[in-house]
Amino acid sequence: MTQLKPILSHLDPIIPSSTGKFKSPPPYAFHRLRFHPRLTLWSFLFLFFLLLFVICSPPAASPGGKRRSLQTTGHSRLPANWEAKARNSARPVSKSGLTVLVTGAAGFVGSHAALALKNRGDGVVGLDNFNTYYETGLKKARKTLLDRQGVYIIDADINDAVLLGKLFEIVRFSHVMHLAAQAGVRYAMQNPSSYIHSNVNGFVTLLEACKNSNPQPAIVWASSSSVYGLNSKVPFSEKDRTDQPASLYAATKKAGEEIAHSYNHIYGLSITGLRFFTVYGPWGRPDMAYYFFTKDILRGKEIKIFEGADHATVARDFTYIDDVVKGCLSALDTAKKSTGSGGKKAGPAQLRVYNLGNTSPVPVSKLVSILEKLLKVKAKKKLLPMPRNGDVVFTHANITLARKELGYKPTTDLETGLKKFVKWYISYYGSKKKSAW
Numbered sequence: 001m002t003q004l005k006p007i008l009s010h011l012d013p014i015i016p017s018s019t020g021k022f023k024s025p026p027p028y029a030f031h032r033l034r035f036h037p038r039l040t041l042w043s044f045l046f047l048f049f050l051l052l053f054v055i056c057s058p059p060a061a062s063p064g065g066k067r068r069s070l071q072t073t074g075h076s077r078l079p080a081n082w083e084a085k086a087r088n089s090a091r092p093v094s095k096s097g098l099t100v101l102v103t104g105a106a107g108f109v110g111s112h113a114a115l116a117l118k119n120r121g122d123g124v125v126g127l128d129n130f131n132t133y134y135e136t137g138l139k140k141a142r143k144t145l146l147d148r149q150g151v152y153i154i155d156a157d158i159n160d161a162v163l164l165g166k167l168f169e170i171v172r173f174s175h176v177m178h179l180a181a182q183a184g185v186r187y188a189m190q191n192p193s194s195y196i197h198s199n200v201n202g203f204v205t206l207l208e209a210c211k212n213s214n215p216q217p218a219i220v221w222a223s224s225s226s227v228y229g230l231n232s233k234v235p236f237s238e239k240d241r242t243d244q245p246a247s248l249y250a251a252t253k254k255a256g257e258e259i260a261h262s263y264n265h266i267y268g269l270s271i272t273g274l275r276f277f278t279v280y281g282p283w284g285r286p287d288m289a290y291y292f293f294t295k296d297i298l299r300g301k302e303i304k305i306f307e308g309a310d311h312a313t314v315a316r317d318f319t320y321i322d323d324v325v326k327g328c329l330s331a332l333d334t335a336k337k338s339t340g341s342g343g344k345k346a347g348p349a350q351l352r353v354y355n356l357g358n359t360s361p362v363p364v365s366k367l368v369s370i371l372e373k374l375l376k377v378k379a380k381k382k383l384l385p386m387p388r389n390g391d392v393v394f395t396h397a398n399i400t401l402a403r404k405e406l407g408y409k410p411t412t413d414l415e416t417g418l419k420k421f422v423k424w425y426i427s428y429y430g431s432k433k434k435s436a437w
């Protein structure tokens with residue numbers, strides 16, 4: 001202790017320089033407190049370890065405040081046998097089957113796509129961070145469904161480079177279906193960094209793992225119709241301009257398309273971007289209008305219907321989930337192999353982008369009247385001007401290219417699709433307590 005005294009007294013002016021002798025107290029509020037040297041040593045050690053903890057903490061937070069590792073592994077959350085589970089889940093039924101990593105597999109589109117792949121005999125491993133952007137109970141219920149079909153979902157973040165490296169080491173993925181993202185346009189005003197975390201950082205981390213893998217997988221990923229932003233030429237074609245995003249969400253999807261271009265160009269990764277147009281259906285997303293309108297109509301709560309400038313009708317090219325999933329599978333089946341290996345490009349690789357829409361925009365007022373009919377409840381409607389939150393007034397897909405190259409042919413009209421959604425909604429929530437709605 002005597003050896004420590006000079007050091008500590010240098011750090012803390014209140015520590016006595018000799019027994020019974022105090023330096024004059026500094027002019028702050030704690031001047032009446034007396035500090036014992038041993039107490040100060042412990043305080044010093046406590047501060048040191050606190051500082052060490054802060055320095056070592058990961059910097060990013062995902063929705064709901066859940067901290068996620070960025071460049072380090074979060075393996076502690078995984079069961080000890082996760083590698084064996086991933087290997088089993090990845091095994092296709094036949095030799096010609098694909099081996100696909102589906103990111104965002106506990107999400108709406110991801111769970112449907114993973115099931116469809118598994119059902120036709122492909123090997124599938126899911127990955128999802130189960131973030132709290134919307135009810136995690138729904139994500140867990142989707143996981144249970146996938147578990148029963150033999151699809152294992154790894155509970156991890158796409159930013160976990162160490163985990164991805166390990167995963168690509170133990171499974172030779174032929175394809176990656178990348179659907180993990182921070183979705184939703186309006187939430188960007190509350191939590192902008194979650195969009196950068198998942199849609200930009202996360203995408204790059206995943207592409208790095210794909211590029212380093214040997215063989216490199218072919219990648220199909222979800223962009224969005226939102227990249228058309230303020231484009232007013234309809235229907236939206238892949239050749240139209242996409243340099244005027246109306247929201248941060250759209251900007252991150254557009255950034256994803258540019259990032260995809262550079263990884264294709266430098267490393268020979270085969271990459272296909274799919275611009276989805278308002279996907280809906282059973283096991284859907286609670287933040288989307290058709291979903292929360294259903295909830296609010298059933299509860300007798302007022303619903304807000306937005307109008308564009310001069311009372312312009314807001315319309316969406318609603319696309320049924322099964323049609324979108326067929327488009328996803330077809331994109332995987334027609335994807336050519338990546339040309340690189342171990343981070344080196346051996347030749348030019350395929351780079352594609354397609355609209356996956358329904359080609360028939362429906363006004364939101366029509367969506368509400370279909371729901372009223374199916375639910376047999378009159379909605380309490382309130383018409384309001386559209387707030388400036390990044391939403392666009394109109395979306396309408398030109399799907400000529402997807403039809404020609406992917407054989408994509410949507411067949412479900414909005415009324416048929418909503419009927420299936422409402423049936424699912426009633427059976428899913430009907431069995432739960434009303435307070436959980």
Ligand SMILES: NC(=O)c1ccc[n+]([C@@H]2O[C@H](COP(=O)([O-])OP(=O)(O)OC[C@H]3O[C@@H](n4cnc5c(N)ncnc54)[C@H](O)[C@@H]3O)[C@@H](O)[C@H]2O)c1
Nearest residue numbers: 104107108109129131157158180181198222224276278279
């Ligand atoms: N549903 C639509 O109408 C629509 C329209 C256009 C584009 N998209 C895109 O399609 C994809 C799927 O959308 P969805 O509707 O299924 O959304 P979703 O939110 O239901 O699914 C996304 C899943 O990704 C997971 N996730 C998010 N960030 C992650 C991260 N950093 N690491 C691991 N997992 C993460 C979430 O937990 C979620 O389960 C997204 O890329 C979305 O942007 C969807």
